[in-house]
Structures are given as C-alpha cells and as structure tokens.
Amino acid sequence: MKNIRNILNSRFKGNGNFFMQLTKILGFKPKTLKFYNTAFTHRSMNIKDGKGNAVNYERLEFLGDAMLSSVIASHLYLEVPSGDEGYLTKMRSKIVSREHLNELGRELHLIDLVESKIPPGHFGDNIHGNLFEALVGAIFLDKGYKYCEKFIYKRVITPYVDIQKLEGKVISYKSLLIEWCQKEKKTFTYNVYEDTGNDDVRHFSVKLSISDKVIAKARATSKKKAEEKASKRAFFAFQNRMSKMI
Structure with missing residues (x-):
C-alpha cells in the first residue's frame, strides 16, 4: 500500500503545479488527493492496490458518468415540465454525448495532468471525455453530491445547456x-x-x-x-x- 501511495504522490515531487492546476479547474481546494491522483492515472501505469485491484481512472469514469446523468436528468426534469420520458432522455443524451464530453475535457486541458507510459499523441480522442467523467467521480468521492452538482452546473449546464439549441442538435x-x-x-x-x-x-x-x-x-x-x-x-x-x- 505504501508503494502505491508513493507512486501516486510522485507527481507532486516532479510537478508542484498539479495541486494548483487542479484547484483552478475545480474552483475549490480538494480534500483527499488520492481520488484525483487516481482520476489522472492511466492504466498503462499498471498500478495495483494491496488486493491486486487495478488503480486507474476507469472506475471513476463509470462513477462520474452516473453522476453527470443524475444531475443533468434532475435539471432537465425541473427545467422542462412538459417533456415526456423520451424527450428528456434524448436531451440528456445530447448533453452527455461523447463529442461534448471530449470538448469539455479539451477545454480544461485535463490530458496535461495524466500520468501515463503512453505518449500523449497515441491517446484516442475519447480520453478527454473519459478524464472529465473520472474527475467528476473523484469530486463526488472527495466532497460529496453538492460539490459534484455545483461543478457540473459550473462546467456543463450553465455555459452549454440551452434547451432550444439542444432540440436542434444532432448527436449522430x-x-x-x-x-x-x-x-x-x-x-x-x-x-x-x-x-x-x-x-x-x-x-x-x-x-x-x-x-x-x-x-x-x-x-x-x-x-x-x-x-x-x-x-x-x-x-x-x-x-x-x-x-x-x-
């Protein structure tokens, strides 16, 4: 366990800007750094915990996806009282489309924070959206639902969710x-x-x-x-x- 902690904390020794960059992106100071270390650890690092479980952003990506869907679904439910289930589902899909999540990840330059053994140029386009979801998952574990909801409103809903424009947007x-x-x-x-x-x-x-x-x-x-x-x-x-x- 100690070795894992040393590896995950190594970025602070080599890159003292990580904490500052993270705080600027979040809009608040993180409390438990290990969640954010994991959120920016690529599977190529091949890190495992004491039980042999992989330590990388993929599980946080799953959690972040669920949190995004939850907060956005709640927003749409309250914002569009006339929308039926099919309409609300389609609108949510447009907001959390892979294309849009990739744009969000790029805007925040999340790929610059990744620990990986793979050169950045070899990543696929979807890594930007995957990191954004992992970051949301880390926020939830670190600070709870309210902070997670606040971040999603700040970075996703307030600047990008325009119901009329979304109605005419084609996902695929x-x-x-x-x-x-x-x-x-x-x-x-x-x-x-x-x-x-x-x-x-x-x-x-x-x-x-x-x-x-x-x-x-x-x-x-x-x-x-x-x-x-x-x-x-x-x-x-x-x-x-x-x-x-x-």
Whole structure:
C-alpha cells in the first residue's frame, strides 16, 4: 500500500503545479488527493492496490458518468415540465454525448495532468471525455453530491445547456440516417475500404448508398469517422425530410 501511495504522490515531487492546476479547474481546494491522483492515472501505469485491484481512472469514469446523468436528468426534469420520458432522455443524451464530453475535457486541458507510459499523441480522442467523467467521480468521492452538482452546473449546464439549441442538435448523423431509413423502409449500405493514398496515417473511404443509389462519399482516419462524415452529407441531401426526426 505504501508503494502505491508513493507512486501516486510522485507527481507532486516532479510537478508542484498539479495541486494548483487542479484547484483552478475545480474552483475549490480538494480534500483527499488520492481520488484525483487516481482520476489522472492511466492504466498503462499498471498500478495495483494491496488486493491486486487495478488503480486507474476507469472506475471513476463509470462513477462520474452516473453522476453527470443524475444531475443533468434532475435539471432537465425541473427545467422542462412538459417533456415526456423520451424527450428528456434524448436531451440528456445530447448533453452527455461523447463529442461534448471530449470538448469539455479539451477545454480544461485535463490530458496535461495524466500520468501515463503512453505518449500523449497515441491517446484516442475519447480520453478527454473519459478524464472529465473520472474527475467528476473523484469530486463526488472527495466532497460529496453538492460539490459534484455545483461543478457540473459550473462546467456543463450553465455555459452549454440551452434547451432550444439542444432540440436542434444532432448527436449522430449515422444513427439519425439509419432511423430515417428504417422508418421510410429504405435500404442502406456503407461500403468502407482502406484508402491510404499518400498519407502517412491510414485512412478509410466510404460510399453510402440508399436504395442502391450512392448518396454520399467521405474519407477519414477511422471507419467510424468516415461513416459519420458520409451520413452528415447524406443528411443535408435529405434535410427537409430528416429534420423531422431530430
């Protein structure tokens, strides 16, 4: 146990700014630092506690996700008394979308605080949102629900939650397109193939066909991104009809 504490506290010896950076992000002084150390410890550090359990941000990420959903659900319930369950669920999903959480993590520069054996450039995009969720989980364990709720209002709800704007926001163009095709009884296919070209990084191209007609093409660094980009282009091709699904 002592060794784990030494490893987790090592950042304070090598980076005396951690506490100050953390306090600035939180808006209050943390009480129990071990929770925040864990929130910024990547699994590549391969740290385990005395019982052999992994010590990294992933469990806090799970807890933070639940806290975000709870606070935002409560806000929407009170803010939109006319919204039914389906409406409230969709609105909450837009607020806690992976894209939005990644933006929040980037704005706070949370990746700068991570302890990892992997170079920052090798992380996937989702690490920004994962760290944000882990930080929320750490706040809950350290200071309780009220502080957690206050942080979520300060960093998420107050600056970003505009009900009218959210109603028109699309989380996933691919999901929207699939839902529309199913409703309209149209067939669709994503023909994805590797397309490296002259790029150093591997790329993928996709042709999106609806009812056997190619509607959109796109190219990106992953299959998922290429499909989403093509779906977005298809959305604008059928915008008047698909907008009713938002």
